[in-house]
Amino acid sequence: MISSKRAVACAIILTCLVGSPALAADTTSGDLVISKAWSRATPGGAKVAGGYLTIENRGDAPERLQAASAIHALRTEIHEMTVNDGIMTMRPLDKGLVIAPGQVITLAPGGGHLMFIGLDVPLHAGDQMPVKLSFERAGDVNVTLDVQAMGAQAPASTESTAATEPAHRAEQATAVPPAATSDADESFFTHLHAEKAMANVTVSPGRAGPVEIAIQLEDANELPLSADAVAVTLGNPEHGVAPITANAERISHDQWRVRMSAPLSGR
Numbered sequence: 001m002i003s004s005k006r007a008v009a010c011a012i013i014l015t016c017l018v019g020s021p022a023l024a025a026d027t028t029s030g031d032l033v034i035s036k037a038w039s040r041a042t043p044g045g046a047k048v049a050g051g052y053l054t055i056e057n058r059g060d061a062p063e064r065l066q067a068a069s070a071i072h073a074l075r076t077e078i079h080e081m082t083v084n085d086g087i088m089t090m091r092p093l094d095k096g097l098v099i100a101p102g103q104v105i106t107l108a109p110g111g112g113h114l115m116f117i118g119l120d121v122p123l124h125a126g127d128q129m130p131v132k133l134s135f136e137r138a139g140d141v142n143v144t145l146d147v148q149a150m151g152a153q154a155p156a157s158t159e160s161t162a163a164t165e166p167a168h169r170a171e172q173a174t175a176v177p178p179a180a181t182s183d184a185d186e187s188f189f190t191h192l193h194a195e196k197a198m199a200n201v202t203v204s205p206g207r208a209g210p211v212e213i214a215i216q217l218e219d220a221n222e223l224p225l226s227a228d229a230v231a232v233t234l235g236n237p238e239h240g241v242a243p244i245t246a247n248a249e250r251i252s253h254d255q256w257r258v259r260m261s262a263p264l265s266g267r
């Protein structure tokens, strides 16, 4: 389901990503050790990217990753992949990610990840991306993500683990809850993702009424994905709005566009 809620209007600070061949060192803060922090180069025009890292809690008390932020992203969310009725979808972890004493949690492709939404710069292989992690006990911890090539499965410093080919299942994407609202005519951006595909969706303007919806498709490795057809369904069962479906028009092999009317704003 695609949200038509309004987008956030937000000032973005522009800085340059610093290219460096050196891999970021592990970051230690109190009882936490954060390692293997990395992301992937973004294909042309992509405004989202996943972030991956390993967090070890060497302390005696549970820790919680409450939030994350990145200077180049409009917002950063913590996403978890879950299976519902046999279909893998994602959900944002609004209450954060708990790391039990002694536990090592790895955010990696196909599983939990940080989601950078509304990137203001493309990410290139070799870039280093600063990210702030906010923990309940340890407070803010700054880490640097090493940007790997498009489609990378692991940071360059570790062995690439062979991805197991998932069994075929229907692709069904779930919307990320929209951000807080602001200017009425701002476009709304979100991404929908499932196990094997992700759709970056821009609704312009971000409000009820006639809208243009632009969709960019990526595969699970964030590479451009072509499709035979794309249809968009808007609906809101909670408010009794029956689904309306329209076929999108192909703009390029991974870009689609459709004009339709959003019955109401909201998720």
Ligand SMILES: [Cu+2]
Residues within 6 Å of the ligand: 079, 090, 113, 114, 115, 193
């Ligand atoms: Cu995500």
